[in-house]
Amino acid sequence: MNNVTMKPPGQSGALYWIRENLFSSKLNTVISAICIYLLVKFTIAVVDWGILNAVFAADSTACKAASGACWGIISEKYQLIVFGTYPRDEQWRPLVAMVWFVGLIGCSLHRSFWKLWLIPLWTGSLIGLGVLMWGGVLGLSYVENTQWGGLPLTLLLAVVGTVAAFPLGILLALGRQSELPLIRIWCVAFIELVRGVPLISVLFMASVMFPLFLPEGVTIDKLLRAQVGIILFTAAYLAEVFRGGLQALPKGQYEAASAMGLTYWQTMRVVIMPQALRIVIPPTVNSFISTFKDTSLVLIIGLFDLLATAKVAITDPSWRAFYVEAYIFVAAIYFVFCYSMASYANNLETDLRKGEQH
Amino acid sequence: MSLNTQASAEDILIHINNVNKWYGDFHVLKDINLDVKKGEKIIICGPSGSGKSTAIRCMNRLEKYQSGEILIDGILLDDNVKNLEAVRKEVAMVFQHFNLFPHMTILDNLTLAPRLVNKMPRKDAEQMAMSYLERVKIPQQAHKYPGQLSGGQQQRVAIARALCSNPRVMLFDEPTSALDPEMIKEVLDVMVELANEGTTMICVTHEMGFAKQVADRVIFMDDGRIVEENTPNEFFDNPQNERTQLFLSQILGH
Numbered sequence: 001m002n003n004v005t006m007k008p009p010g011q012s013g014a015l016y017w018i019r020e021n022l023f024s025s026k027l028n029t030v031i032s033a034i035c036i037y038l039l040v041k042f043t044i045a046v047v048d049w050g051i052l053n054a055v056f057a058a059d060s061t062a063c064k065a066a067s068g069a070c071w072g073i074i075s076e077k078y079q080l081i082v083f084g085t086y087p088r089d090e091q092w093r094p095l096v097a098m099v100w101f102v103g104l105i106g107c108s109l110h111r112s113f114w115k116l117w118l119i120p121l122w123t124g125s126l127i128g129l130g131v132l133m134w135g136g137v138l139g140l141s142y143v144e145n146t147q148w149g150g151l152p153l154t155l156l157l158a159v160v161g162t163v164a165a166f167p168l169g170i171l172l173a174l175g176r177q178s179e180l181p182l183i184r185i186w187c188v189a190f191i192e193l194v195r196g197v198p199l200i201s202v203l204f205m206a207s208v209m210f211p212l213f214l215p216e217g218v219t220i221d222k223l224l225r226a227q228v229g230i231i232l233f234t235a236a237y238l239a240e241v242f243r244g245g246l247q248a249l250p251k252g253q254y255e256a257a258s259a260m261g262l263t264y265w266q267t268m269r270v271v272i273m274p275q276a277l278r279i280v281i282p283p284t285v286n287s288f289i290s291t292f293k294d295t296s297l298v299l300i301i302g303l304f305d306l307l308a309t310a311k312v313a314i315t316d317p318s319w320r321a322f323y324v325e326a327y328i329f330v331a332a333i334y335f336v337f338c339y340s341m342a343s344y345a346n347n348l349e350t351d352l353r354k355g356e357q358h
Numbered sequence: 359m360s361l362n363t364q365a366s367a368e369d370i371l372i373h374i375n376n377v378n379k380w381y382g383d384f385h386v387l388k389d390i391n392l393d394v395k396k397g398e399k400i401i402i403c404g405p406s407g408s409g410k411s412t413a414i415r416c417m418n419r420l421e422k423y424q425s426g427e428i429l430i431d432g433i434l435l436d437d438n439v440k441n442l443e444a445v446r447k448e449v450a451m452v453f454q455h456f457n458l459f460p461h462m463t464i465l466d467n468l469t470l471a472p473r474l475v476n477k478m479p480r481k482d483a484e485q486m487a488m489s490y491l492e493r494v495k496i497p498q499q500a501h502k503y504p505g506q507l508s509g510g511q512q513q514r515v516a517i518a519r520a521l522c523s524n525p526r527v528m529l530f531d532e533p534t535s536a537l538d539p540e541m542i543k544e545v546l547d548v549m550v551e552l553a554n555e556g557t558t559m560i561c562v563t564h565e566m567g568f569a570k571q572v573a574d575r576v577i578f579m580d581d582g583r584i585v586e587e588n589t590p591n592e593f594f595d596n597p598q599n600e601r602t603q604l605f606l607s608q609i610l611g612h
Contacts, residue, residue, distance in 0.1 A: 255420055256457035260471040260523055261446035270470065274461050 060318040070322040074329050077313040081330065084149015084309045090141060094152040097132045100125065101155060109344055111351070145223050149304035151333065157295040157305065161230040162288050168231065169238030174268065176243060187239070194236035200297050202229045207301035226298050234291045241283045245276030278352055285345040289338045306330055369396040371527055371558055372417060377426035379412060386412050387423065388582040394527075399553050400560045401569040401590075404579035405605060410562045413579065414529050417560065418449045431526060447475065450520035454532040456512045458504040464491070464515050465500045471523045483522075490518040494548050510541030514548055521552075528552065530561040564609060570594060578602045 022032040053068025056075065063070035074081075083091045104125050107113050133152070136142035148156075175187035194202065206229035207222060214220065249272060257267040277284070296307040304312065310330045314323040372394035379387040386409050394400055402410045415421040416428060419435050419442055428435045430445045458467050468487035472478040478486075491497040494514040496507075504512055513533060520528060533549070534542045546568050553559055553572035563569065569576055569590055576593040578586040578601075586599045594610075597603045 250455075250457075252453060252455050252457035253459065256451075256453060256459070259418055259420060259446065259449075259451040260519070261443060261475040262471070266474050270474070271459055275459075278461065 063322060069325050071325060073313070073319045073322040073325050076319065077316070077326070078329075080150075080313050081306070081309045081326065082150045084153065084304045085147045086149065086152075087141070087143060087147070090135070090143060093132050093135070093140070093143075094148070094150075097129050098152050098155060100132075101129060101159070105159065145221065148223070150309045151306050153298075153303065154292075154295050154306040155337075157227060157230055157298060158288075158292040160227055161234050161291050161295070164231045165234035165238055165291075168235035169242055170273065172235060172239035173242035173246060176239065177246060191236045191239050194233055195240070199230070199233050199294050200300060202233050203297055203301050205229070222301065223303065226301060226303055230291065230295065230298075233294075234287065237287050237290075238284065241280050241287055242276060244283065245278075245280035246272065248279050249275055278349075281345050281349050285341055288341055292338060292341070293334060306333060370394070371396050371398075371431055372560070373427075373429040374417075375427050375429075377413075377416065377423045377428060379409075379416065379421065379423040386582050387416070390426070390584060392577070392584065394558065394560060396526075397556045397558055398574045399558075399572050401573040401576045402560065402562045402579060403564060403566075403569070403576065403605075404585075408579040409582040410579045411531055414451075414531055414560060414562050417527075417529055418446060418451055420451075447523065448526045449529060450523050450525035450527070451529040451531065452513070452516050452520050452533050454536050456504070456509075456516045456536075458512055458516055458519070460504050463501050463503055464496075464507070467504070467515065468519050468522045471519070475523065487518070487522055490521045491515075493521070493551075494518045508541060509537045510544045513537065513541075513545045517545070517548055517552070527558045527560065530559065530563065532562050532564075534563065534565055566594070566606075566610060578605065580605070 023029045049068045051068075053066055054071055055063045055066045055068065056071045058072045058076035060070075060072065060076075063072050079088065079091060083094050086094050104122070108118055108122070131137060132140070133148065134143060134145065172187050172191055175183045176191065178184045178187070203226055206225040210225060211219065253271055253275070254267065257271045262271070296305050298305055299308040299311075307330055310326045314320055314326050319326075370393050372392070374390055374392040377387055377390040378385070388409075390413055392400075402414065404410045412421055416423050417430065417435075431448055433441050433444050433448075435441060435445055458464075459470070462470070465484060465487055468490065469478075469480065469483035472483040472486060473480060488497055488500065491500055494517055496511055496514055499507060499511060499515070504515065507515065517533075530549070534545055537545065542565070546565060549559075549561070549568065550572055559572075561568075573590045575587060576590050577584055578593070578597075578599070580601045586593065586597065586602045588598075593602075594606065597606055
């Protein structure tokens with residue numbers, strides 16, 4: 001190991017680091033001082049408002065008297081915000097469903113679980129989750145999916161949206177590069193059409209226009225229509241992300257694969273896609289995060305996701321004044337999920353790179 | 359399918375008959391004719407842009423040609439997918455830039471074609487791969503990734519990978535042009551060994567020492583044509599065409 005080098009004396013420790021990085025010159029010292037001052041001021045204000053002067057009890061009169069935050073609205077309304085209009089007595093069901101769902105995703109993200117049995121596990125889990133949420137069997141009372149709302153709905157739309165959009169995006173990206181002109185034209189047309197309009201209009205089409213084209217008496221569930229809209233929208237964006245990865249690979253990789261006699265699909269599966277997808281991990285995660293947050297647009301077609309239920313919660317006259325706290329609560333939930341995705345992607349990237357570096 | 363036009367008694371592996379190719383309006387191959395017998399070592403040289411790489415890439419259909427015909431072991435190379443699959447099993451190629459798959463270990467690079475194309479069980483494929491890695495003298499690198507190897511080592515891996523598909527013909531497209539000078543020898547040594555074992559080889563290269571050592575025939579291309587074709591002794595000592603003379607004086611002169 002020749003990367004173990006001796007450090008010169010007196011050049012280590014926290015004090016040395018602070019001097020070198022924060023106060024190395026006059027300008028640097030001034031900038032550091034200003035930043036530290038602002039940071040301290042900000043922290044004090046936040047602690048004052050959010051903790052010291054805050055009211056945690058679900059008591060709206062106490063809240064109005066206090067100068068700090070009113071977390072009481074969360075204690076009062078969290079069931080509504082998190083679970084929407086799902087019947088109160090049955091809310092353990094979406095809770096179990098969410099924990100199960102998040103646990104399943106957590107397992108699937110771990111490399112040692114990347115085996116074929118993930119497919120039956122997912123299929124089984126999705127059926128189980130459906131039973132749990134809808135009920136109507138096994139002694140569970142039936143809950144119509146128009147009553148689903150809050151975090152379970154947001155997770156459902158986002159996760160199913162991205163998981164289903166992923167393979168579709170790969171096919172669209174490959175189709176866009178196909179040598180068969182008809183496939184290419186269809187893929188390009190689809191991608192450009194969907195990318196050319198906002199998600200809100202795709203959802204609107206799915207919810208308002210699409211039923212007009214259905215024959216009399218045929219209805220397709222609103223939630224399903226919204227879900228399909230989100231899948232198609234996300235797939236179009238992912239397709240462009242994946243295309244970037246495909247184009248970044250040198251032509252020699254394709255040539256070597258076909259010279260050794262691999263078929264098109266073998267080449268894509270074993271040689272091209274593993275490399276292309278790795279290159280595009282950052283923009284892919286970016287897309288996922290966008291999709292997760294964009295699900296809040298389903299409000300306009302009458303579905304109550306996490307953000308919409310928070311809005312409903314603050315329509316209560318006695319709590320109306322404390323909308324900031326409610327939004328902070330929702331923002332924190334969004335942040336936890338989005339930040340987890342981002343850090344998982346970072347870890348995955350480092351992990352994948354580790355083995356192969358020079 | 360099998361069109362044995364020429365005498366197969368002579369064991370002709372590659373039969374190229376009047377092949378022409380254009381890139382758009384650019385006439386890149388002009389009336390190429392060449393027969394390669396089993397076990398023959400052919401060196402193709404010529405100035406850049408003379409069509410030598412294109413010619414060799416036509417032999418496994420990485421490039422298509424527009425007229426004429428190429429038969430590999432009696433199989434006609436055309437748009438027929440079955441024929442193409444059959445030819446790709448018989449012809450292996452080593453590239454200028456190695457083209458190893460950087461996300462796979464050396465061993466996985468080597469076993470890929472045997473496992474997916476020839477449906478060999480993983481264990482047998484790995485055994486064979488190790489034996490070829492020993493032949494190119496880097497068995498200890500089997501579990502590393504291509505990025506961890508030097509250029510010379512990578513090219514030796516690429517040669518081993520080509521051998522793993524058990525080809526009847528090996529094509530080399532400027533195998534040493536992308537290498538640092540001190541690594542050229544280790545790759546050429548492996549190639550000389552292959553040649554001595556009787557492998558049928560077609561090699562585009564500027565390594566004239568290698569050509570003298572192993573070639574049965576040297577082919578000189580210029581402007582899309584085969585200008586001269588001779589034994590190495592005649593080719594180097596007594597070149598007939600003035601373009602050959604000029605080319606040789608330029609690359610041997612310095």
